[in-house]
Amino acid sequence: MKSSGTFRTILEFSKECKSSMLLSVLCAILSVAGGLVPFWGVYQIILLFFEGTPAIEDILLWSGICLTGYLVKVVFYGLSTVLSHMSAYRILESLRLAMTKRLIEAPLGVVQRYTAGKLKNMIVDRVETLELPLAHMIPEGISNLLLPAAVFVYMIAIDWRMAAAALLCVPLGAMVYAIMMKSYNKQYAAYMEASNHVNSVIVEYVEGIEVIKAFGQSAGSYAKYTGAVNAFKELTLAWFHATWKHMNLGGAILPSTLLGILPVGMLLYIDGSLSPAEFTQCMILSLSIIAPMTWFTIAVNDWKSIEYAIREANELLHLPVLPDAAAPATISSYGVELQDVHFQYNEKDGDVLHGINVDLPEGSFTALVGPSGSGKSTAARLIARFWDINGGSIRIGGIDIRQIPLAQLSSLISFVTQDNFLFHCSLMENIRVGKPTASDEEVYAAARAAQCEEFISRFEHGWHTLAGEAGSKLSGGERQRIVIARAILKNAPIVILDEATAFTDPENEEKLQHSLAALAKGKTMLVIAHRLSTIRHADQIVLLERGRVSAKGTHHQLLSSSELYRTMWQSHIGAKAWAANSSFKEDSLHA
Numbered sequence: 260m261k262s263s264g265t266f267r268t269i270l271e272f273s274k275e276c277k278s279s280m281l282l283s284v285l286c287a288i289l290s291v292a293g294g295l296v297p298f299w300g301v302y303q304i305i306l307l308f309f310e311g312t313p314a315i316e317d318i319l320l321w322s323g324i325c326l327t328g329y330l331v332k333v334v335f336y337g338l339s340t341v342l343s344h345m346s347a348y349r350i351l352e353s354l355r356l357a358m359t360k361r362l363i364e365a366p367l368g369v370v371q372r373y374t375a376g377k378l379k380n381m382i383v384d385r386v387e388t389l390e391l392p393l394a395h396m397i398p399e400g401i402s403n404l405l406l407p408a409a410v411f412v413y414m415i416a417i418d419w420r421m422a423a424a425a426l427l428c429v430p431l432g433a434m435v436y437a438i439m440m441k442s443y444n445k446q447y448a449a450y451m452e453a454s455n456h457v458n459s460v461i462v463e464y465v466e467g468i469e470v471i472k473a474f475g476q477s478a479g480s481y482a483k484y485t486g487a488v489n490a491f492k493e494l495t496l497a498w499f500h501a502t503w504k505h506m507n508l509g510g511a512i513l514p515s516t517l518l519g520i521l522p523v524g525m526l527l528y529i530d531g532s533l534s535p536a537e538f539t540q541c542m543i544l545s546l547s548i549i550a551p552m553t554w555f556t557i558a559v560n561d562w563k564s565i566e567y568a569i570r571e572a573n574e575l576l577h578l579p580v581l582p583d584a585a586a587p588a589t590i591s592s593y594g595v596e597l598q599d600v601h602f603q604y605n606e607k608d609g610d611v612l613h614g615i616n617v618d619l620p621e622g623s624f625t626a627l628v629g630p631s632g633s634g635k636s637t638a639a640r641l642i643a644r645f646w647d648i649n650g651g652s653i654r655i656g657g658i659d660i661r662q663i664p665l666a667q668l669s670s671l672i673s674f675v676t677q678d679n680f681l682f683h684c685s686l687m688e689n690i691r692v693g694k695p696t697a698s699d700e701e702v703y704a705a706a707r708a709a710q711c712e713e714f715i716s717r718f719e720h721g722w723h724t725l726a727g728e729a730g731s732k733l734s735g736g737e738r739q740r741i742v743i744a745r746a747i748l749k750n751a752p753i754v755i756l757d758e759a760t761a762f763t764d765p766e767n768e769e770k771l772q773h774s775l776a777a778l779a780k781g782k783t784m785l786v787i788a789h790r791l792s793t794i795r796h797a798d799q800i801v802l803l804e805r806g807r808v809s810a811k812g813t814h815h816q817l818l819s820s821s822e823l824y825r826t827m828w829q830s831h832i833g834a835k836a837w838a839a840n841s842s843f844k845e846d847s848l849h850a
């Protein structure tokens with residue numbers, strides 16, 4: 260991305276803080292004006308000395324003026340910095356909010372291309388790198404631009420030849436820097452790539468630490484990790500080796516304004532066209548240009564890091580979004596129809612669903628079964644419009660879901676997945692996620708219906724136990740019951756449930772079934788079933804095979820009509836019998 264693109268993005272996100280940014284600029288200008296006063300005051304004092312014995316009152320007066328100017332400079336610089344920091348934090352906030360908003364609006368598949376580590380790096384770390392340069396760019400940039408410019412004009416007023424002499428070091432220093440910067444863009448790009456690689460490898464290392472420990476691998480043997488860290492070190496060292504000579508030479512030449520001022524000033528003094536007072540003043544003035552010049556060499560680096568952060572932010576900000584319907588749809592019934600649904604995650608792998616036709620009448624209970632990878636979860640996610648389908652249609656109450664605004668669609672569906680994701684807040688708030696406006700009584704009632712009350716009361720802090728704290732003490736079934744309570748509270752007319760596979764102990768199973776029954780009451784229910792015994796009473800069972808519906812009917816109909824279903828049922832009751840014999844006294848064969 261070009262610098263102008265970076266600048267445009269920053270301007271776009273600084274709209275809200277335009278006034279504080281403008282004020283910051285104004286304060287910075289006032290600060291520069293204040294900063295010039297001492298130079299003028301000192302010049303007057305020098306003049307007094309050159310003119311004879313100066314009166315103490317005059318010296319005190321000019322000293323006072325210098326001090327006032329200095330105070331104006333410090334105070335306004337401080338104000339400018341405060342305002343620019345406020346603006347910088349505001350820009351960071353709006354950038355982060357816009358990035359996460361886009362993640363919600365994008366199809367799930369697009370978001371899943373990024374690892375959690377990569378997203379965290381983009382939204383948190385990379386955006387954070389903007390704060391320092393953004394907050395300092397206005398006050399420092401303006402004073403470092405204006406101060407030398409004003410000093411230069413002042414020197415022209417004294418003698419234009421002295422002004423030109425002060426700039427003699429600029430082309431020399433710039434030449435050295437230009438040689439150094441020849442490969443800067445390439446090296447910076449390599450540096451960022453290596454830094455990103457180290458970042459993602461570290462996240463992977465930390466996430467996989469349990470496996471690394473379990474398999475007795477030390478950090479040293481984790482070749483990918485050490486390799487990335489070493490490569491990063493080598494790259495930064497090589498970059499440093501390639502540039503340090505130029506950097507130091509440039510850093511020595513660029514601010515050496517006296518290099519031109521001293522010889523030219525001497526000549527003009529001998530020539531009689533420059534007074535000793537003017538010569539002294541020019542020397543003092545030229546020294547004030549040094550700091551700004553050094554600042555610009557650092558600013559180049561800062562700007563580059565801004566460019567990279569904005570480029571990554573823009574990548575997220577321009578993710579494709581699901582087209583959203585503008586006007587709310589009028590939906591009077593909650594049956595769901597999938598008609599000739601075709602879907603592919605990507606062109607390379609081709610269709611995952613090949614013309615699915617399924618009808619879920621309002622208030623009915625449909626089970627989706629089939630071998631792993633047959634497309635059950637995909638079909639369920641498409642109803643919630645996590646992706647858009649490639650062909651056919653999905654309708655709720657006869658209306659295509661693409662005509663229903665996403666927020667409205669989300670209010671129509673409760674989607675309970677196997678992830679059982681709990682947020683880092685109290686169990687109470689975790690249930691309230693289902694309906695943020697729910698009263699405590701409503702939350703209790705939902706939890707009671709989902710059979711959660713008894714285990715929540717086990718915790719010392721009860722409802723206020725943090726999910727993280729409770730996490731290790733909650734069984735998989737208990738976690739799922741919390742998520743079901745959330746869905747009961749939401750009370751959406753359509754419920755999609757990706758049934759968990761693991762919770763086979765009879766006590767949990769029974770409670771889970773009770774909580775599911777509470778959730779299903781009066782709803783259009785679609786259950787992705789892994790344990791067939793739990794869905795044998797479904798109104799309709801749909802058997803998926805390699806992305807196609809291979810059979811439909813009740814449990815008994817499928818037992819007689821589908822060879823695959825019969826085999827799946829037999830292996831399921833076989834597994835249950837095995838579980839019953841080995842650990843539980845469950846009469847699975849009569850399930």
Ligand code: ADP
Nearest residue numbers: 368371604611630631632633634635636637638
């Ligand atoms: P099931 O739920 O029946 O196990 P899925 O719907 O999860 O099946 O998967 C159906 C097919 O789609 C599989 O071949 C799977 O590899 C593929 N698939 C699932 N999720 C994705 C994804 N996010 N990106 C690409 N392919 C996917």
